Amino acid sequence: MKLDILAFGAHPDDVELGCAGTILKEISLGKKVGIIDLTRGELGTRGSASIRDQEAAAAAKILGVTVRENLEMRDGFFVNDETHQLEIIKMIRKYKPEIVLCNAVDDRHIDHAKGSKLVSDACFLSGLVKIETSLEGELQTAWRPKLVYHYIQWKNIVPDFVVDITGFTDLKVASILAYSSQFYDPNSKEPESPISSKNFLESLNYRSRDLGRITGVDHAEGFTVERYLAVNSLGDLI
């Protein structure tokens, strides 16, 4: 099955927090999008791996993605080595996306930068024909995504470009709140975490409002790039 966009996250909920609005918009424009979670988020302060599995499935339904898979790497301890790169390469060759979205290049959680580099390296390696991979007994062919974009999550990284997500913020927040064990809940008896605060929940709105304010739209999500952005014409920018 071929997808247009494949979004990777070190933990279930990374993709929603970083780029749910963009995914919702691209799907509304007819693009096929999938999500690959690297780990089950089993070290998360709140909830459990099985709860996160259910929450991720519910969020995927809200977003309308075509597929969501989990590679079950070790939360906190996965590394960027050949074994892990090959797991990512298999997913890239399976779904053949033109665009890959992945974690922020730098962030509070160490898995985010690790996942960012791991996916980015695998996107390059996936294009090398002499790296052989097979899936379910079938030899795969080389595939390199044209574009790799990094979404922004915890830290306020300055974006290289933003996507207008006006009209998609309610569903974006709904997909994030599908992870009900993780975020602000005044009735929760679980320990506090940086992402369970009221301020963090509100930051989803005030950050997209602020990026929108600066770029002349209501709400926007920011991304960083690995190479210069190119447009056909100056008028392509909004």
Ligand SMILES: [Zn+2]
């Ligand atoms: Zn995360």
